[in-house]
Amino acid sequence: MTTNLETRAADFRAYVKKMTSYNQALAVLHWDKATQAPRKGMDARSEIIGVLAGEQFKLATSKEMEAFLAELGEPSALEALDEITRHSVLECKKEFDRNKQIPAAKYQEFVVLTSQAETVWEEARANNDFSMFQPYLEKIVNFQLEFIEYWGHDGKNKYNTLLDLYEPGMTVDQLDPIFATLREKTVKLVKAIADSPNKPDTSFLHKNFPIAEQEAFSRYILEKIGYDFKAGRMDRSAHPFCTTFNPGDVRITTRYAENDFNSALFSCIHEAGHAMYEQNINPELLFTPLCDGTSMGIHESQSRFWENMIGRSLPFWNHFFADLQKAFPAQFAGVTAEDLYRAINSVTPSFIRTEADELTYNLHVMIRYEIEKGLINQTIQVADLPQIWNEKMKEYLGIEPPTDTLGVLQDVHWSGGSFGYFPTYSLGNVYAAEFAHVMKSELSGFEDLVANGDFAPIRAWLKENIHQYGKMKSPRELVQAITGEGTNATYLMDYLEKKYTDIYKL
Amino acid sequence: MTTNLETRAADFRAYVKKMTSYNQALAVLHWDKATQAPRKGMDARSEIIGVLAGEQFKLATSKEMEAFLAELGEPSALEALDEITRHSVLECKKEFDRNKQIPAAKYQEFVVLTSQAETVWEEARANNDFSMFQPYLEKIVNFQLEFIEYWGHDGKNKYNTLLDLYEPGMTVDQLDPIFATLREKTVKLVKAIADSPNKPDTSFLHKNFPIAEQEAFSRYILEKIGYDFKAGRMDRSAHPFCTTFNPGDVRITTRYAENDFNSALFSCIHEAGHAMYEQNINPELLFTPLCDGTSMGIHESQSRFWENMIGRSLPFWNHFFADLQKAFPAQFAGVTAEDLYRAINSVTPSFIRTEADELTYNLHVMIRYEIEKGLINQTIQVADLPQIWNEKMKEYLGIEPPTDTLGVLQDVHWSGGSFGYFPTYSLGNVYAAEFAHVMKSELSGFEDLVANGDFAPIRAWLKENIHQYGKMKSPRELVQAITGEGTNATYLMDYLEKKYTDIYKL
Structure with a gap:
């Protein structure tokens, strides 16, 4: 040099x-x-x-x-x-x-628009009035179309340009078949579950769980799984999130519901999954633009892995159930670890994505994916969204939202101009299952590790294969290096089919 | 225009x-x-x-x-x-x-030096080893002398240039007679108190006060005196402080001692006094350099006014004593409001400035003032400080520190290069008494207001006469406008003499 x-x-x-x-x-x-x-x-x-x-x-x-x-x-x-x-x-x-x-003035205009749109969206949602939000959403979609012209596109699908913002290298060509498999198999599985007579009892999850005790138990679990409180904090906010200042200071937030045991704990584990990614990035990347997760999808794979594949697994609760009963003796009297496992994995089609169970969650994402593709390729109109939304809900989940508040108006993303983000939620699930498949083949006795509360080897594997790199590897390079193949939804569906066949005795 | x-x-x-x-x-x-x-x-x-x-x-x-x-x-x-x-x-x-x-390189050198000096000072204090700190302090004093040359001085006293940093317009010519009066009268008063047979019982202040309950009671008192929690927060830190982001967000911190009721509450009231100043600055000054207290001395007058003249007054505790007994029934069983009033105003010469009572506090400040003046005018040497310190302690307070840790090494200020700051602590007391004197003549029934817990007229007076202006008025203009005269220690000594004559039945 x-x-x-x-x-x-x-x-x-x-x-x-x-x-x-x-x-x-x-x-x-x-x-x-x-x-x-x-x-x-x-x-x-x-x-x-x-x-x-x-x-x-x-x-x-x-x-x-x-x-x-x-x-x-x-x-x-x-x-x-x-x-x-x-x-x-x-x-x-x-x-x-x-x-x-993008010309500075144009971008400024967009920033002002989305700032206004977020306020209007809040009001529209509160008033169940899509028509209030519609003109703003139309303008936002038009901005997306203009931006795509400025940024350029690959000639195959304009939506690819937006996908690339959140998941570098991802395209509609890759996503369509992945999501098609996922949708078809999930819809079938949801139907089988609905028909099963073996429904878990979930009533004990809705007893009274004092917030201070939920918080103490959540902290206890996070310490055990390895979120480093010397390099982070846990606080409260209206919506849970994880934020990174540097790898030595990665903070998570949560919110508590007194009558829902499901709400805070799993959200804490989810955010801790994001946080452990950032806490374990190679410290040499500090003060470079590489000191961050490599994509939204890979980030989500870490949160989903810990939340669902660890936190909602039977070995996990075989290990922690005694602690849980000690923390909430009255609430879990007469309940077994397996009762709890089945209850926290109960599948029920519902209207709100953020409250959906592990299985139906992906169907919520697909509805948004298909609508976004349609809007960006101008095959559907903003004005038709409420109707399209409800039809797709009916088709995939078998239920129809009674209001737009519970339907097309539920998410903040579009008001902020985030198009192309939603698919990364399901990609996170897909990646998590692929990674878990390889991890299980490389870590002998994976289930025993979880059942013994010995998470260090799992964290070490994640750090070695994923976390340390930050943005040094693209999501595609990361997935290829770990799995030897591309994005493949088979592992996720295998995992889900096995899990729910067992829980619902299908 | x-x-x-x-x-x-x-x-x-x-x-x-x-x-x-x-x-x-x-x-x-x-x-x-x-x-x-x-x-x-x-x-x-x-x-x-x-x-x-x-x-x-x-x-x-x-x-x-x-x-x-x-x-x-x-x-x-x-x-x-x-x-x-x-x-x-x-x-x-x-x-x-x-x-x-100041040349940039020179300033940079100073920043590095003080950053190192602070660490060395901490160690020197922990090891009771002044010789460790001495070379750093010598360099820091030399930097002050160089800076004074760069900044210029009025030809009367070089120390004036440093005083002006913290208290614009203040000079040695003004301070010397003020502090002389204060010192002479205070030493006499302290001696009379030492000879008084009527010492208050302070033992109940050192019972066990659980921290959560101290915190709750401190919050309660701050709400009552009018610190606006919607424009602030109270948290914990190693050393109490007040910090302003904007007038809508002025935060205070404190620390708790389980076996000292005096420690947290009065520090909270003190910091809230600072904070109420900043919360009440004219909002039009936001985003200008005027959105701040006008000087350290005026700032300190606000904290001391609330801490000592309100918080350590008999009418205050006549009002709040029932609440206090409710919060700590066992600890204050058999104690009266007057017992408490006398206990929290107990005067005992002690080594550490930050723990000193209202009366002896000013003597601690004067020792530092005299030493700073001597160092900057090169009439005393850094090497002689331990001896000079101890001699002055003996002369003013009648006690001699057994170690430099409890003497010349106790304060952080000099290691950070803050010379000229200490006098503002006593100026705060002087100003507070002057302001209180005028306030009492303008607000009819001042003591009744306090005894009724009706602090709104007092806050309104402070806002009207002091707070709103931020830095729009210099400290001198402010004092002149309120009192019609300059800085005058008579009011403070009258107040102190009256207070302690009463408490110690002199």
Whole structure:
């Protein structure tokens, strides 16, 4: 490497450190706003978030960044750079190119629109009035279409451009057959479950669970599975989330329902799954754009793995059931570990995605996927969404929402302009099952590990194969390296069919 | 105002908004670090604080700022500006001039030195080893002397330049007679108290007070006196502090001692006094450099007023004693409101400033003031500090610290390079007594208000006369407008003499 290149690379790293410092600061400001900040300080907080986000955007799209990328992005320069700097350059270039395509005024207009749309959506949902939200959604869809023109597309499907934002490399061509298999088999399985006479008793999950005790038990479980509280915190917020400041400070939040044991604990395990990913990223990636999960789908695979494949498994509760009974003796009197296992895996078609069980969840995602594809390819109209939504609910889940509040208006995503995000939720499930399949073949006695509460080998496997890399590997490279194949829904369906055949004695 | 001036003024305000946004963000990052952040995230947090503080400093000292100040700082321009913009320009100019005098490399060297010195000081204090800290303190004093040369001085006393950093306009010429009166009368009073046979019983203050109940009671009292929890929070940290993000979000922290009722409650009231100042600044000053207390001394007058003149008064406890007994029935069984009043005002010469009672506190401050003056005027040497410290303790308080840990090594200030700060603690007491004197003449039945728990008129008076202005009035203007005179220690001594004559039946 020439001295000049070395100097430029060092300057670039310092520049990127500054840029990522803004991201970290913004994450703290957001977290504090969602968990701690008093009401009267909110407006000023939003303003300073706006100021700092603007500065961060300037850094990411500056002439200085352009010069770095032109110089360090040259094939010969890239080749000479160390691996971390090379990947950092490529990641910054991707962001830069994407941001530079859209005229600043156009983007500003979109930011204002989505900010308004989110407020309107909240009102529309509260009033069960889709017509309020419709004009905003139409404008947002039109922005997506314009953005796709700016960003360009592969000529096959315009929706691919949006998918790539959240799951780099993913396309409709790959997703359609995966989701088709998933849908067909899931619909069949849900039907068989509905017809089964062996329904689990879930009544004990809805006894009274004092919040302080739920919180203590959730903390206990998270410590046991290996979320590092010395590198994180658990607080409360309106909606659960995980946020990363740096790998030494990855925080999760949750919310509690006194009459629903299912609600907080599994959401905590879910968020801890996200958090353990970030806590275990190679510390050398700190202050680079690579210090993050590689895609939304891979991130979701970690949360779903811990929530469902570990937290909702029988070996897990064979291990923890005694602790649970100790924490809630009256609530779980006369209940066995297997009763609990069956209850927390009860399958019931329902209207709200975020409250859906492990099996029907994917059907909720598919409805959104199909609608998004249709909107972006202009084969369906925003005005028809309530009807389309309800028809698909009827077709896939066998139930029809009585209101749009319980239907097409339930999710925040579209009001914020997030199209292409929903499929990553199901991709997370698909990936999780693929990873678990390989993990089980590599870790002998996987079920015994869980049954013994010995999660260290499982965490070590995840760190070794997934977590450490951050964004150094693309999701496709990661999946290929672990499984030796591509995205394949067979493992998920095998897992689900086995699990529910057993629970419902099909 | 010309169109050009109007445009420049608007640009300046936008620029200053950005600059103050960094300050707000930094305050959040510091607060979170002190109260919430997990250990493993601390290093990265310190780094991003460094990055953002650097950016803020650049904004405050940029060519752009220089141009604004040159243009808007012209007498004719200043005159044409609205009041808030004019004061903002003057405030920025003061900061700019101060920052610009010192070469960047010199300042950087000082920052590194104080950062190291703080660590060394901690160790020296833990090991009772002044010689460890001595070379660092010598260098820090030399930096102060250099800085004074850069900043310039009034030819009367070099220490004035440092006083002005914390208490604009304050000088040794003003302080010396004030502190002389205070010292002489206080020493006499302390002696009379020591000779009094009527010592209060304080034993009940050291029973066991469970922390959760102390916290609940402290919150209750803060709500009653009018700290607005919708515009703030109360959390725990190693050392109590108050921090302002904006007037709608002013947070306080405290720490609890199970066996000392005195410790947390009065520190909470003290910090709430600071916080109520900031919560009541005119909201129009948000995002200007004026949205802050006008000086350390005036700030301290607010905390001391609430802590001592309200919180340690008999009418206050005549009102709240029933609530206190309800919160801690066993601990205060057989105790009367007057017993409590006398106990919390017990005077005992002690080694540690932060634990000193209301009366002897000022003597601790004076020792530091005299030493600082001597160091800066080079009439005393750092090497002699332990001896000088102990001699002064003996002279003023009648006791001699057995170790430097309990003596000259006790305070963090000097290791951080804060010289000129200590006197503002006693100035706070002086101002508080002056303000209280006027307030009592303007609010009829002041003692009845306190005895009825009716603090709204008191808060309204403070807001009207002090809080609303932020930095729009200098401390001198504020004191003059309220009292019609300058800084005068007579009111404080009259108050103290009356209070302790009564308590100790002198």
